[in-house]
Amino acid sequence: MTTYQGFLSELRHQPESPVAYFLKVGEQTVALNELIGTKLTLTFLEEKACCSCGRKVKGKLYGGGYCYPCVTTLAECDLCIMKPHECHFDKGTCRDEAFAQTHCMIPHYVYLALSSNVKVGLTRKHRELTRWVDQGAIRAIPIAELPTRKMAGELEMIIAEHIADKTDWRKMLKGVFEEADLFDVRAQMKAIVPEEFQQYLFDVDQLFEFTYPILETLEKVKSIGFDKEPTIEGKLIGIKGQYLIFDIGVLNIKKHSGYKVEVTTNAAVEQTA
Known part of the structure; x- marks a missing residue:
């Protein structure tokens, strides 16, 4: 034992x-x-x-x-972490400017992932694999790279008007999902992205896939x-x-x-x- x-x-x-x-x-x-x-x-x-x-x-x-x-004072627990489009750094009310510079004022991916359904999300660049596994994704691809977390959050909100930004955790754990071609979905989402975000869109040919034990x-x-x-x-x-x-x-x-x-x-x- x-x-x-x-x-x-x-x-x-x-x-x-x-x-x-x-x-x-x-x-x-x-x-x-x-x-x-x-x-x-x-x-x-x-x-x-x-x-x-x-x-x-x-x-x-x-x-x-x-x-x-801690939850009421730390920057990583602020509401804008869950709602990046509500970032208030430029208003001078950020809980910790040093944290913001290293975690928020850096490149972020907006991505599409398939778990229980196709969802849109965002994550810091170079943290995408961790994020996708944490959500139980079986496939994922990035759709855009934005210079800040707030901008990524704004684009995420636009795309979320057309596809979900949540995962059904019960279906995810049961391995039940709605089949979809993420490349096709990405092409559809690119067509509805406003002009100011077009410069941040990019194509990645690799489809990231995950299997779980x-x-x-x-x-x-x-x-x-x-x-x-x-x-x-x-x-x-x-x-x-x-x-x-x-x-x-x-x-x-x-x-x-x-x-x-x-x-x-x-x-x-x-x-x-």
């Missing part, structure tokens, strides 16, 4: 075929793919800590592991979590996006960032640095 104990962080991954997943538990990083098909026990140890400042929290964590003071799919997707079930025990049958897929339901690891847990497995498992 092997046991790991510590505060959870969101799943890490490498875009191999299939995607290679890693679970960070405190200072330990566990290679998850080799545990698929085995029984895991995850026990919440009744402690939570902010993923940014480390402050212990008795109540709720926000936005993937932040305490309330999944043994079997669930007929009915049930969300499970530590707030209702302090101990989660089941057979790990797959991993996709930020979800561990058990035979008893699916656990969103990012949602539980900052929870202190004990992870137990009977399988021999490799640890990475």
